[in-house]
Amino acid sequence: MQIQIDKLIRSKRKTIALIVERDGGLTVRAPTRISQSQINAFVQEKSDWIIRTREKLKLIVQMPARQYSDDETFLFLGSSFDLKLVKAQRPSLQFDNGFTLSRTAQKRGASLFMRWYKERAYDVISERVTQFAKQYNFTPKQVKITSAKTRWGSCSPNGTLNFTWRLVMAPLDVIDYVVIHELAHLRVKDHSSKFWGVVESIYPEYKKKRKWLRENGEKLNL
Ligand SMILES: [Zn+2]
Numbered sequence: 439m440q441i442q443i444d445k446l447i448r449s450k451r452k453t454i455a456l457i458v459e460r461d462g463g464l465t466v467r468a469p470t471r472i473s474q475s476q477i478n479a480f481v482q483e484k485s486d487w488i489i490r491t492r493e494k495l496k497l498i499v500q501m502p503a504r505q506y507s508d509d510e511t512f513l514f515l516g517s518s519f520d521l522k523l524v525k526a527q528r529p530s531l532q533f534d535n536g537f538t539l540s541r542t543a544q545k546r547g548a549s550l551f552m553r554w555y556k557e558r559a560y561d562v563i564s565e566r567v568t569q570f571a572k573q574y575n576f577t578p579k580q581v582k583i584t585s586a587k588t589r590w591g592s593c594s595p596n597g598t599l600n601f602t603w604r605l606v607m608a609p610l611d612v613i614d615y616v617v618i619h620e621l622a623h624l625r626v627k628d629h630s631s632k633f634w635g636v637v638e639s640i641y642p643e644y645k646k647k648r649k650w651l652r653e654n655g656e657k658l659n660l
Pocket of ligand 1: 619623629
């Protein structure tokens with residue numbers, strides 16, 4: 439597939455940079471000395487990335503803002519569940535194979551859902567961490583749930599494993615991959631081949647899960 443360059447900016451820079459703009463247009467920043475055919479070749483080489491980035495942008499733009507009203511759907515452990523508004527209940531947000539929310543609490547939907555996800559994330563993820571740590575001899579210090587937007591997990595130098603609450607929207611096998619990834623950082627800090635070797639020895643299927651996160655991560659959000 440031939441990719442069109444919408445804007446070409448030449449400057450004294452040393453490398454070519456590709457920018458997919460918010461409207462999906464492609465801007466290329468290139469060194470003055472490099473030829474047009476070299477630029478075209480570079481763009482074609484990166485066509486997969488450009489197409490993927492455009493798809494992601496479309497998803498973000500198309501996603502309507504949440505109203506926390508009837509029939510909106512919410513992800514939990516990889517499945518989608520409906521929301522129904524109900525008369526006042528305590529707690530205001532409840533889950534039983536679907537969500538129910540007090541009509542009077544609709545305005546607080548965002549914070550109620552976030553709190554619910556944070557609690558579930560802690561329950562699910564700390565249980566997985568404990569299980570894998572025991573099985574494969576890791577000694578994490580503690581599990582913390584964060585509101586990180588761009589990273590699924592991280593490992594602090596003191597041995598604390600951090601995970602974003604959004605992760606609990608993903609299927610359990612994807613959660614397991616992120617858990618094992620962070621546990622493996624307790625042994626190897628960087629992303630060297632040694633590190634991936636540790637991950638693979640515990641979870642041979644890990645590449646599929648990484649791919650799933652790259653392709654679907656954008657959807658794991660309120
Ligand atoms: Zn990592």
